Amino acid sequence: MSLKFKISILHILVSFVTLLFIYMIYDSYIVSQQKDIEKQLMRVLKLNQNHMEKSLLEINNLLESKKQVTQKIHLNIHHKLKSKPNLKLDYLRQKAKKDFDLNRKKLDLEVFIIDNNYKIIDTTHKKNLNLDLKKSEKSKVSLDSLNNIDEYNRSNDVFVDFLDYEMKSFSYSKLNENYFLGIGIIYKEVGRQKEAFDEMIEIANTNMDMFCIMKDSQGNEYYESLVAHKKKFKSNEEYLKSKELFPVNINSDDLIITTSRTWEMQNEKVENLLKIYIPLVKEKNPHMGIPGNIVLKVELDISEENLFFDTIFNKLVLFILIHFILIFWDRSKFCVNRVE
Numbered sequence: 001m002s003l004k005f006k007i008s009i010l011h012i013l014v015s016f017v018t019l020l021f022i023y024m025i026y027d028s029y030i031v032s033q034q035k036d037i038e039k040q041l042m043r044v045l046k047l048n049q050n051h052m053e054k055s056l057l058e059i060n061n062l063l064e065s066k067k068q069v070t071q072k073i074h075l076n077i078h079h080k081l082k083s084k085p086n087l088k089l090d091y092l093r094q095k096a097k098k099d100f101d102l103n104r105k106k107l108d109l110e111v112f113i114i115d116n117n118y119k120i121i122d123t124t125h126k127k128n129l130n131l132d133l134k135k136s137e138k139s140k141v142s143l144d145s146l147n148n149i150d151e152y153n154r155s156n157d158v159f160v161d162f163l164d165y166e167m168k169s170f171s172y173s174k175l176n177e178n179y180f181l182g183i184g185i186i187y188k189e190v191g192r193q194k195e196a197f198d199e200m201i202e203i204a205n206t207n208m209d210m211f212c213i214m215k216d217s218q219g220n221e222y223y224e225s226l227v228a229h230k231k232k233f234k235s236n237e238e239y240l241k242s243k244e245l246f247p248v249n250i251n252s253d254d255l256i257i258t259t260s261r262t263w264e265m266q267n268e269k270v271e272n273l274l275k276i277y278i279p280l281v282k283e284k285n286p287h288m289g290i291p292g293n294i295v296l297k298v299e300l301d302i303s304e305e306n307l308f309f310d311t312i313f314n315k316l317v318l319f320i321l322i323h324f325i326l327i328f329w330d331r332s333k334f335c336v337n338r339v340e
Helices: 003-065 067-083 089-099 137-144 188-204 236-242 255-262 303-339
Strands: 107-115 120-123 152-154 159-161 166-174 179-187 207-215 220-225 266-270 273-281 293-301
Touching: 003 067, 003 179, 003 207, 003 273, 003 293, 067 089, 067 107, 067 152, 067 166, 067 179, 089 107, 137 166, 179 188, 207 255, 220 255, 255 266, 255 273, 255 293
Parallel strands: none
Antiparallel strands: 107 120, 107 179, 152 166, 159 166, 166 179, 207 220, 207 293, 266 273, 273 293
């Protein structure tokens, strides 16, 4: 066996050992990074679970504490409209606010009339005018349950108005064969939940968002962020028309929808970010009814991992290139010497 051949074999062995060593370093780094990510996720998840549990309990207690007064408000306005159908809704709203001292109770309300096609035809909140309530699965179910005139029901769920991020509960009654009365109670106290979430983001030191996945009466899903930022739409009808719909019987590659449907964690890498979608709270949960499943989105910075990979890869390519050059240089030199 010639010396040149032995040197070539040595180059190959050194390259192989180096590759193995680099792979072990990279693999060890990836495992370490994965453990750090899992530890950070568990911390963020625990913070959010505690936050949601506490928030839902507080909101549920708040709704229960206002249950009687909200029923009195609704029935009071209902009877006034029955006796004087031409009364202005704005007048009825202002009178109820005064009679029931709603400012002190940190409550507000909206009053609206719905026709038998589920459309809001008159309202104290003009952004809801012409809103088609049959697009909302829960609203349509509530209205369909009213079979008799003067019948009343109140939803046990809490709703979020995504135009201004006010939290509300709704009640309905049947005025006559053609019209329904709707009352939305606005809970001003709930604004502190947003502040608590912002504080939690600061504590977690992580970019987070929460999404609520809801359904229309046709079974299509759509979602919205629960992190307050007011929308630039003139009406709720315009806002709902802007939402992308996901039919429940068709698979979707949207990871928020997929997480909600499978109730399993999903993730994707986008440049220097690892986006992780975690199922957090189900629509039907032990605490209270909510508009839909809630999915937590966490964004983690993986720029260091990408930089590490690029550095390793570039040095590896350079190392292999140098070794191949040396191998071919030795072999070419050996061939020249043979010819001589």
